[in-house]
Structure formats: C-alpha cells, structure tokens
Amino acid sequence: MELVQEEERRKSKRLRTKEAREYKKKKEERARKKRLEKEQRNLAENFLKVAEKYLPLAGFTEDEHYAIFIAQSQEELIKEGNALSHCVGRSGYDKKMAREETLIFFVRKFDDLDTPFVTLEYSIKHKKILQCYAYDNQTPDDNVIEFVNKKWLPHANEQLEKIAA
Numbered sequence: 001m002e003l004v005q006e007e008e009r010r011k012s013k014r015l016r017t018k019e020a021r022e023y024k025k026k027k028e029e030r031a032r033k034k035r036l037e038k039e040q041r042n043l044a045e046n047f048l049k050v051a052e053k054y055l056p057l058a059g060f061t062e063d064e065h066y067a068i069f070i071a072q073s074q075e076e077l078i079k080e081g082n083a084l085s086h087c088v089g090r091s092g093y094d095k096k097m098a099r100e101e102t103l104i105f106f107v108r109k110f111d112d113l114d115t116p117f118v119t120l121e122y123s124i125k126h127k128k129i130l131q132c133y134a135y136d137n138q139t140p141d142d143n144v145i146e147f148v149n150k151k152w153l154p155h156a157n158e159q160l161e162k163i164a165a
Contacts, residue, residue, distance in 0.1 A: 056159040063151055066108065067107075083115075085136045086136065088104060100124055101125070105119070127156075
C-alpha cells in the first residue's frame with residue numbers, strides 16, 4: 001500500500017512540476033510578446049518622428065515630371081518593396097530610419113503619384129544617395145537619375161542644413 005501511495009505522490013509531484021513549467025513558459029511568452037509589442041510601437045513612433053522631422057527634404061516641387069515623398073511608416077516601406085520587388089520593406093530599413101541613420105524616399109511620376117516607381121536611400125550623415133532603384137533593383141532611366149542627382153539632392157542637402165541649424 002505504501003508503494004502505491006509513494007507512486008501517487010511522485011506522479012502528483014511530476015504533474016505539479018510540469019504545470020509549473022508550463023505556467024512559467026506561458027508567463028515568459030506573454031512577457032516577451034508584450035516587450036515585442038512595445039518595441040514595435042516605439043519603432044513606429046520613432047519612424048514617424050523622423051519622417052516628420054525630415055519632411056522638408058521631400059518638399060521639392062520644381063520638376064514637372066517627378067515628385068518625391070519621404071516614407072511615413074513601416075507599412076509604406078513594405079508596400080514599396082513588394083511593389084518594386086526589392087528589399088526596402090525588409091532588411092532593417094525601418095530601424096535604420098527610426099535611428100536617423102538613413103532616410104527612405106519614394107520617387108513618383110507626376111502623372112501617377114500613387115504608383116511605386118523608384119526608391120532611394122539617403123544618408124543623413126554623408127548627405128548623399130546610397131541607393132536608387134526601380135523595379136527589381138534596376139537602375140532608373142537617365143531622366144530619373146538626373147532629377148535625383150541634379151535637382152533633388154542639392155535641395156535635400158540645403159534643407160538638411162536648415163534642419164541642423
């Protein structure tokens with residue numbers, strides 16, 4: 001009889017230990033999920049603050065063919081990357097932008113402002129364009145390159161100086 005009771009106690013203890021481990025695991029998972037949600041909220045808030053701070057760089061309106069917009073959210077980056085089949089919606093560009101390491105801009109044709117066309121990455125620190133790609137990481141045509149380098153970039157650098165002052 002004592003052997004049976006001892007076995008019952010061991011089973012009960014194993015069950016309590018297993019339940020305790022499961023409870024601890026669920027508690028840790030909830031804490032991790034809460035932490036990730038907070039990090040995601042902070043990232044989204046910082047991303048938007050950066051976009052608003054550098055909005056004047058996108059304010060260039062002296063071209064009749066192209067317009068340029070700064071990315072306003074991680075969702076916009078994802079949409080752009082998916083539409084143009086490149087990595088801007090992935091690869092940590094959202095984090096780099098939220099930390100003010102880089103800025104992401106969308107070049108659009110003036111007659112089709114809602115359709116992704118060309119994406120560019122701009123270095124705040126070096127005041128230069130790091131990447132400029134059209135669909136599937138192709139180099140944009142010469143007219144876009146000329147617009148970006150000769151019209152928009154001087155404007156962006158001038159606006160950056162004003163923001164820094």
